[in-house]
Amino acid sequence: MSVNVRINRAVKTYGNFRAVDEVSVDIAQGEFFTLLGPSGCGKTTLLRMIAGFNSVDGGEIYFGDRLINNVPAHTRDIGMVFQNYAIFPHMTIFDNVAYGLRNRKIPKDEIRERVEKTLDIVQISHLKDRMPAAMSGGQQQRVALARAIVIKPQILLMDEPLSNLDAKLRVQMRTMIKKLQKELGITTIYVTHDQEEALAVSDRIAIMKDGKIIQLGTPEEIYNRPVHQFVANFIGTSVFLPAEVVSQDENGEASIQVSGYTFRVKLGRKAPKKLKLSVRPKQFLFNDATDEGIKGVIRVATFLGDYWYYEVELTSGETVEVHEYTKEHEGARPVGTAVKLLLDLNRITIFNEDGTEAIR
């Protein structure tokens, strides 16, 4: 039976260094939960604490109601998929997958049945008598996955399982993993540094940096409403433009100036004088009608099918990336054209000056 996982102020220290620093999070039963962050952020360390391969130096980790801080890894009832697959090189594929079952005093017939069914699910039943050495990365990955889920663990842990695969296979595998996870309804904790992968598979994502969770939310929330400049920068592409509050009335309606362009936007609270705007390439709009907008000149224009990719050099000297859907504008805007850029005010994120807090 799959369970929920509760992590309360978990700490992992190496000497004076806190690799995981008081992380708290509740993961619901059946949820696909992803720890996302750059290398060294503590995501794998946290996963290994949950697995039982790293000690918990502070705080608590619960599987359901069971405190597992000091429970040995082999009695935690987890399934784990490793970055390098960790297939037992001396066993056939069948034996690899049956490995966890043979330890559970399950009748032989049932083991055979379950292994074969699982191999079917991951579509490698034809390889069951092979040795791992002769298999491709994608096939080994399927074995690793089958081996982890065949034991019907309480929790499935995955440590960058797709990072050694090529791009096309990665997309295929992640689709399969997500489908499988939903069918089995198994609580899954997934570690990756690939933001696109995280967005694609997760119910919820925790963005980690320096051992702490910076933001926790659904992929949409994380993408559209980053609470920290780090998140806006890490997920997708964003440019950051310094801005200034010219005035703000008692309703919160503020007048903000950026690179000589002033716009009005309603803010929920009293804003500091200086701000930082986080703008994604699709949140810039070309203004062909009036003289209003951030002024700049097109330096690069590239056709990418659905949209045109432009690099626009602003008068302030910065270069920003702008995407414009091909259906919205006929033909290219040639290099050297002077343009005016408006902002998609409902979508851009407004941070305080150092980017540590989202004003809106």
Added chain:
Amino acid sequence: MKRRLDFWSVVKFACFALMLVFLVYPFFSMFAKSIISPEGGVTFDNFAQFFKLKYYYSTLKNSLSICITVTLTCLALGIPMAYCATRYNLIGKSVMNVMIIMSLMSPPFIGAYSWIVLLGRNGALTKFLTNLGINMPSIYGWGGIVLVFTIKLFPYVYLYVSGALGSIDSSLEEASESLGSGKFRRIMTVTLPVVMPTILSSGLMVFMTSLADFGTPMLIGEGYKVLPVLIYEEYISEVGTNAGMASTLSVIIVLCSTFVLLLQNAVVMKKNYNMSALRPPAVIKLRPIPRVLISFACILVAFLGFLPQIVVVVSSFRKTSGPIFTSGFSLNSYRDIAYKLSQNIKNTFTFSITAIILIVIFGMLVAYLSVKRRSKTSTLLDTMVMFPYVIPGAVLGIAFLSAFNKPPIVLAGTPIIMIVAYVVRKLPYTVRSTSGILYQIDSSIEEASISLGRSPMKTFFTVTARLMAPGVISGAILSWISTINELSSSIMLYSGRTGTISVAIYNEVARGGFGTAAALASILTLVTLLSLLLFQIISKGKVSIV
């Protein structure tokens, strides 16, 4: 937070306890003996004497000169041969491997004796060459010792390095090649550095073995005296008069070699490469002419190592009259040993088999602790286990005698003291080769097993131990071969009823019974050959010897 007492903590504790009783205690006793004067006070007179008298200190200089030279010559011979044997389709590779392993087993000082028989003053080859007008330089002294040691010890380098070369993932070299490195540069910048920990281990093995052996220098060194010879002579000649000098010399040799071991340990610790060699390097097909030339060169070297065995076996069938070989062949030598020395033969096998079982179990556990559970305590344990590696057998014998011939533990003269000495002394072979392969097993394999519900102990026996098998088996074979041939500790520890084959060989040679000695040595040779065959059958050819 309280930690549960897990499997590996228990193992670690047990290993420590055993090491304290059978290693620390004996050496403490020996050390005490070297600094306690006959009157019972503490004195450093013995040490002062060593550094004052040329008779003593020149042996240290001689030993170091021999060991350094031999280590270099063995590396120069072993590494290229290992490379050729693992990477090229040489002709007669298996014959070559068998000869190389056989030459390793050449019983101590019988190798030297054979070379004297061939190249000594009245040697067969010397006479033959003199008749042709060629004058060979003298085999006796520094040059002879270096020659015999090199031929006998380069197999260590060859075996260890070919094992490592065979388990490098081929992608490493391909990566180097793809980065534009030519073959020579690839070997120098990728292949060699990656197998460097193994090269250092094998070099250390050669250094320590040549430092410890006293049979070879005693026979072929003549005036050129090395430290172990001096220790042995002091021990044999001293009866009560200067009880501390043998202990003092032992302490000095132990200090020297400990220094070298620590140096090597420090280097290997810093270079820990994780490799999962799922794709071992491919064997390159050479063109016919280079193939024949390289094969011939390698087989010639292997044959030189094997030559003493042939001399010994042939000698064992020659007719003897007292100490003199006469013309014609007979089985007299064998009749003699069946009549006089069957107990020694039985002892060799019962002691060695018991020892090897203990070595394999203990060696796997210790290697695992020191590689996979690296901590201050496991590093200490590893250092302790490796310590006998640097200790000449004679020194270990002296240490055991000074500890176990008095209460609380009296073992002197029993089979147990022989077996324990073998385990302590031969364990490092297995630990080293097992550690080597453990460095190449990624920890996630075990974690996968544990995450699937197998306890760390079960995981060790079903997964890790299985993956360690190639390293364990090659180490155990080296341990076994060297155990049945063990002389230097046996000669110190045996009593009337616990003598082994090698002890009998030594005594026979000392008495001038070279015929019976050759017959006994031939038995050891045959047993080694059979062990190798058995090993091939058991491993079904899946596990290579090296």
